[in-house]
Amino acid sequence: MRAALEDFILHLATERGLSVNYQLSTRLSLEGFTLWLERGQLAAAMGQSALDATIERGEELPPIAINPGAVTLEQVGTYLAHKKRLGLSAGSIKLVVVAVKIFFRWLQARGRIAHDIAEDLPLPRTDRFLPETMNELQTEQLLEGISATAPRGLRDRAILELLYASGLRVSELVNARLEFLDLDNRIIRVVGKGGKTRLVPVGQKACDALHAYLENERPGLVKKRTGSEIFLSRNGTRLTTVRIWQIVKNAARLAGLDLNVYPHLLRHSFATHLLGNGADLRIIQELLGHADISTTQIYTHVDQQRLKAIHHRFHPRAK
Numbered sequence: 001m002r003a004a005l006e007d008f009i010l011h012l013a014t015e016r017g018l019s020v021n022y023q024l025s026t027r028l029s030l031e032g033f034t035l036w037l038e039r040g041q042l043a044a045a046m047g048q049s050a051l052d053a054t055i056e057r058g059e060e061l062p063p064i065a066i067n068p069g070a071v072t073l074e075q076v077g078t079y080l081a082h083k084k085r086l087g088l089s090a091g092s093i094k095l096v097v098v099a100v101k102i103f104f105r106w107l108q109a110r111g112r113i114a115h116d117i118a119e120d121l122p123l124p125r126t127d128r129f130l131p132e133t134m135n136e137l138q139t140e141q142l143l144e145g146i147s148a149t150a151p152r153g154l155r156d157r158a159i160l161e162l163l164y165a166s167g168l169r170v171s172e173l174v175n176a177r178l179e180f181l182d183l184d185n186r187i188i189r190v191v192g193k194g195g196k197t198r199l200v201p202v203g204q205k206a207c208d209a210l211h212a213y214l215e216n217e218r219p220g221l222v223k224k225r226t227g228s229e230i231f232l233s234r235n236g237t238r239l240t241t242v243r244i245w246q247i248v249k250n251a252a253r254l255a256g257l258d259l260n261v262y263p264h265l266l267r268h269s270f271a272t273h274l275l276g277n278g279a280d281l282r283i284i285q286e287l288l289g290h291a292d293i294s295t296t297q298i299y300t301h302v303d304q305q306r307l308k309a310i311h312h313r314f315h316p317r318a319k
Contacts, residue, residue: 001034001066008106017195019171029099036079037066068104069113076100076121090124097123132265133272138257139164143205145255148212152234155221156247158206158213159231163248163263165206166190167270167288170241170263178214178228183207192289200287271299 009027012018041064043051054061083093104118134142143164146157163173172190180189186202202210210230223236231239244263252261259265271284285296 001037001068001071004068004107004112005030005034005103008103011106019193022193025095026099026102029096030103033076033079033096033100034066036082037071037075038064040075041066068107071104071117073117073121076118080124094124097121132260133269134259134261134265136273138259139266139269139273142251142255142257142261145257146251147254152217152221154209154213154217155231156251158209159244159247160251160266161206161209162188162202163266164270165203166200167267168200169193169267169289170244173263174229174231174239174241174244176230178230181210181230183211190289193291196289198286198289268299271296275299 005027008030009023012023012026038061039051042061046054046062051061080093080096083096088096101118101121104113104116107113108116143157143160146160147153148157150156159173162168162176163170166188168176168190169192172192175191176188180191181202182188183202186204186207188200188202189197190200191197214230218230218232221232221234221236226232226236227238229238233239233243241263248261248263248266252259267288271288274284274287275281281293281296281300284299285293288296290296
C-alpha cells in the first residue's frame, strides 16, 4: 500500500502536474488511512491491549504490509466513521473520500487491483458557506489607504490593485513574472491550479500602479540573483504567500477598516462586484480559473444576500 501510495503521488506531480499543496493534502489523507489499516491488522495479530502497550512504551511496531487489492469498501466506511467520531469536519472527511476514490481509480487503471472498491463511495454533503466580501466603498478605502511614499508603498499598492483588478490567487500573484505581464494591452498570463494558464485583463488603475512600481521601485530591489518575478522583497527575492498576507493585513489596518481583510477576500470581492455590475457568470468562471461552474455559482448567492440586505434597509415596508 505504501509503495503504491508513493507511485501515486509521483503520478500526481509528474503526469498530472498538480500543486505541491494538493499532493501534500492527498498524501496525508492516504497515509492516515494506510496507518489505520496497518494498526487494525496489527491489533488482530497481537491483540489491541498488546498493541496499545507497545505504542505507549514507544517501541517499534512489527513491519506490516497492506495489500491494496484486499482493502474493502466496508473498511473505508469504518475508517470514515472513526474520523467523524474524532470530530473531523464534513469538509475534511470529503477530502479523505476524494483522495481514496482517485487513488483506487488509479490503482485499477494501472492494473494493480482488479476492482475499484471506492467507485460507489458517496461524497459526504457539506454545508456551503457564503464567502465574505467587501463592498466597493470598503475596497476603495483599502486601496487608497496605501501611501506611495511609504517604504515599498508602490509595490504594496500594486499588489493590492492587481489582486482586486484581476482576482488572482495569492499563489498566482507571487509566481507572476515580468514576461507574463503586458501593460500595453492590459493583460496578464496566470499559471493557476494544476499548471493551467489563463489570460486575465488588468484594470487601468492596476496598470498605473504596476507601472509606477516597475519604473520607480522594483529596480532598487533587484539583486544579483533576482529572478523575473514581478513582486520582490527588500532582499531581491520572490515574495512569499505569508508576506502577501502581512502586506494586506497592514494595508487594512492603515485604512482603518474594521474587517477581517485577507488576500482571498479581494478575489471574492472581485467576483462579487463583477456579478453585481452585470457580468456573465461564465465569464467570471473563466477569469477566476474555476474548472467547475458550480464553484463560481456561490457568488450568485452572495449577490442575492446583498440585494436582500439593500431591500430590507431601504424599503419602507420591509421591516
